[in-house]
Amino acid sequence: MKAQQYRELSLEERGSKLGDLQRQLFDLRSQAVTEKLENTKALKNVRRNIARIKTIMRETK
Numbered sequence: 001m002k003a004q005q006y007r008e009l010s011l012e013e014r015g016s017k018l019g020d021l022q023r024q025l026f027d028l029r030s031q032a033v034t035e036k037l038e039n040t041k042a043l044k045n046v047r048r049n050i051a052r053i054k055t056i057m058r059e060t061k
Contacts, residue, residue, distance in 0.1 A: 001049060006056050018053045021046055 006014060025046045031037040 001052075003052050003056065006053055011057075011060070014053055014057055018050065018057075021050050021053070025050065 006017070009017065025043070028037060028043050028046060032040070032043065037043075
């Protein structure tokens with residue numbers, strides 16, 4: 001998702017999405033350790049999305 005799409009979400013939806021992304025990052029890291037990860041770029045994308053959400057949450061406080 002792009003930053004503008006995250007800004008349109010409510011605070012609760014952002015928190016929920018953040019939790020989902022953190023869980024997804026954990027799963028991707030587990031796959032990377034067991035060498036079952038096919039798309040290595042997915043790790044980078046998820047980390048960036050987490051950073052986007054945290055930045056937007058910090059801006060709105």
